[in-house]
Amino acid sequence: MLVLHHLENSRSQRIAWALEVIGVEYEVKTYLRTPDNLAPDTLKRIHPLGHAPVLQDGEITIAESGAILEFLADEYDPERRLKPEDKKSLRDYRYWLHFAEGSFMPLLVMMLLFRKIPKQPMPFFVRPVAKSICNRVVSSFIEPRLRDVLSLIEDHLTQNNWFAGDKLSAADMQMSFPIFAMSASMPLEGYPHIERWLVAVRKDAAYQRAVVQVGEFKVF
Structure with a gap:
């Protein structure tokens, strides 16, 4: 059975969402943060950096959300629910999958x-x-660049229902954490298509099941 090692208020929610989408059986092991808001030593025994999420598949241990989502798409998703097939959607999928953590x-x-x-x-x-x-x-430095990021996302979602076209994909799961974090940090009233996307995410049945497993996003 797959085991998702989840640190409270971390980026594990998107992996639980992916697992619920593909319908694979998994177990969640939850770790509480220390008073300093750090990972406990028990999680560091699973991964030396104490990062979450971490996915275990038998002898295989995988860290980093993007790598985990790619692994699930390659190994546990024969119906291609996480990763699109057509070339344009696949390009968008790859771009936003990396954009979330890179930019x-x-x-x-x-x-x-x-x-x-x-x-x-x-x-x-x-x-x-x-x-x-x-x-x-x-x-003077951070907020102007974040507004540029939000404008880029808004423009893309003006033309697409989801980040990789007309269907939900792992790109949406990867982007969900920073967008939820952003929405908790500053208002998004000027970005109606991002708000529309957030509503669609919260309505997704697999997302709702993931929240039951690991909780809602509560960051910043």
Whole structure:
């Protein structure tokens, strides 16, 4: 049986969603974060970096969401529910599968870090300076680039129901984490097609089953 190692409030939700879509039997092992919001040592015994998600298939252990989704598409999805076949949809699938972690998530992580820095212990006279610098980085560097990212996504979803065309694919699952994180961080009223996509995701029966298994996205 496949085993999904899930760290609370991590990126494991999209793997559970994929597993529910293809209908394969799996077990979830959930790990709670430490008071410092880190992975516990028990998860590091599964993967040395303590990252989640991690998927075990017998003797095979796979980390990184994109690699796991590709593995599931290749090994457990004969009906091609995760990966499209036609060339254009396949190009889009590959692009967004890599875009999520390559272009989108680094900006979100940077924003999270710069918002946290002023809240860390420091001399009282340093805090206003740290807060001013961090706010400037967020407003002048991170947020403009995130708006560019959202505009790119909005334009694509204006022309496509899902990220790889007219059908749900693993590209949507990979993109779901940063978009849910983004929607919790800043309003998306100016991006109606992203909002439409979010509604469609939440209505998907397989997504709803995945939420029962590992919980809803609660980040940032």
